[in-house]
Amino acid sequence: MRSVRSLSIGGVCIALGVVLPLLVHSLGIAPRIVLPIHYPVFLAGMLLDPVGAAIVGILSPALSMGLTGMPTPDQTLRMMGELAAYGFVVSLTLRLLGGFRYWTCLVALIIAMILGRIVHASLAMWLFGFHGWKIYAAMYLPGIPGMIAQFILIPPIAIRVRRALNLPVK
Numbered sequence: 001m002r003s004v005r006s007l008s009i010g011g012v013c014i015a016l017g018v019v020l021p022l023l024v025h026s027l028g029i030a031p032r033i034v035l036p037i038h039y040p041v042f043l044a045g046m047l048l049d050p051v052g053a054a055i056v057g058i059l060s061p062a063l064s065m066g067l068t069g070m071p072t073p074d075q076t077l078r079m080m081g082e083l084a085a086y087g088f089v090v091s092l093t094l095r096l097l098g099g100f101r102y103w104t105c106l107v108a109l110i111i112a113m114i115l116g117r118i119v120h121a122s123l124a125m126w127l128f129g130f131h132g133w134k135i136y137a138a139m140y141l142p143g144i145p146g147m148i149a150q151f152i153l154i155p156p157i158a159i160r161v162r163r164a165l166n167l168p169v170k
Contacts, residue, residue, distance in 0.1 A: 005165070009047050010056050016040035017060025021070055031070075035146030037061060041083045042150060045090025045112065046105060046158040047167065053087030077127060082120035086112045100162060101170045105155040113147060 020036035031037075037060055044056035061079040065071055071079055093108035094100055117140055124139075162169045 006048055006052055009165075010044060010052055013040040013044040013047075013056045014059050014063060016043075017056070018064045018067055021064060022068060025070065030142070032142045033145055035143050035150070037064065037079070037083065038086065038146070038150060039154065041087045042090055042109060042112070042154050043158055043161065045087040045108070046094065046100065046154070047161065047165070048087070048091060050088045050091040050095070053091040054084040055087075057083030057085070057087035074127070078120050078123045081123045082116045085116040085119040089115050099168060099170055100158070102155055102159070105158060106151065109151060109154065113150075 017037050017040045020039060021031055024031050024034050024036045041053070041057045041060060045053040047053075048056065058080050060083060061071055061076045065073065065076040089112035090108045093111050094104055097104040097107060121139075159169055
């Protein structure tokens, strides 16, 4: 049985996964550049066990689509796999590297970003057929600024949240 703390953290991360894209849209910023739904999933990976973080990754785009109509249904299916991979891989990598440290956080983000995008491209090919790698490269290139921002913002945010929750930080 999951603890109340884990369920609460997961719920807050899912809520952020719905609210942050709305905020980005309302400011007129293209979400493909900022990648707002990724932040709470990566944070969940740094706060929860791998399964809990993967569940956040699955539910965030699904609930966002159901409540706001964003992302579109075809994007949602791909994003559910991609974000589940992000949460699962970040959490698992941190555990395999011996705990939460700043450098393990960065390594976990790099590995998760690579594997999550492989899952996303694989789902796109499975659902819609292979259309050449140039199309998949074009899907990911606009997100490079968002990825850079994630490397800068997520580790310090995760460190502060972990300390506030009395979770170990080395």
